[in-house]
Amino acid sequence: MQGNLNEIDIRSILQLIELGQRTGQLFVEIHSDYKCSGLCVDEIDRHHDCGDRQFWFVFFLNGQIIYAANGDNSLSRLSDNLRHYQIKVQLDERELNQIRAINALEYAYLWMLLEQNIINPTQARSIIHSLVHETLFDLLNLQQGNFIFEVGSALTPQLTTLEIAPALTEMIKQVQNWKLLYPHIQSPDQIPVIADIVNLRSSLPAVTVNKLQRWADGKTSLRQLARYLNRDIVTLAKAIHPYIQQGWVQLLTHKSEKIPNLEENRKRCILCIDDAITICTAVESILRNQGYEAISQRDPLEALSLIFKLKPDLILCDITMPDLDGYEICAMLRHSQAFRQVPIIMLTAKEGFFDRVKAKMVGATDYLTKPFGNNELVILVEKYLLPFCIKSNKRDTPLVDSVKDRVKILSQN
Structure with missing residues (x-):
């Protein structure tokens, strides 16, 4: 049996093999410039390439699937799946020569790992099921290509078999759910990278953010991440989808693609230290409307602790405060290597020449006299942050609990 996928689709081919209880091998081939539904085939997995084509194998025994593979003839998929069990692929030359001739x-x-008791049968079956499901997911997304089914002896030995009908039902549902993520997610081999750490930290538990930072490294694809976590690609994609929609996580098409400059894309953080609640409220309102992350603190002693925690990009500091005045705070920060270059703008009702000189002597960057207008504050802040600041008039959309639930997968591994 052979033909073109324009004439008969993968689902029908598999159903015919199941109905006829056939034993043998299905070979599917496409050219890299073909397109499939909601997915660019030349992005499905670039290491599938063999010249200008890509191909997959599915092995059958009496109408049931024994195993399925892509055509890269390497151990990269298996290596990714073994990582979940903390097992590394290690082959010496002799072992490699023994199995190199096998098409699977x-x-x-x-x-070989089973025979050496490195993995157990339960783990091996789980890996095979994952490999089969991954292959079926790719095949069911295809709209064009050629296929050949050859009747022959079964792949031996057999560890497990999968019935085609329930596997098809499951994978067709996955493909349908996958298409709902388009256009934000287009390929399993897109590479996630953090684009807005500030909003992630303010919306998610620290443990989840740490997991995202670990995996969204600009090197690990969605598909690899799913393998590492022993999850299907759609479950993982659904978990990360809300943050891609928000712009907090971005997807790269190639590993060579430039990783977004996180410093350029995050909101700039400004801390206002002033014991007057009216000043704090006004500064927060004015600057947040301009797209900044504005935080205020009325207690100067607590403000020092907050500064080292937040590492703000700019500090607005009142001069006259109880316990610790603005001059002392500025002098302390200038003695820290981390804050020697951070702009510090002094806020005061004093307009005397001596106060300005003293502010400069302790390291203040600039001086703003109270009361001040909206434009005065914004212009002065932009003087020091505008070259690096990304502005946005969009209001942040709070995450609902259901969205947070979707990232439990990242927190549990």
């Missing part, structure tokens, strides 16, 4: 290289290596 990773299947042979999996059996």
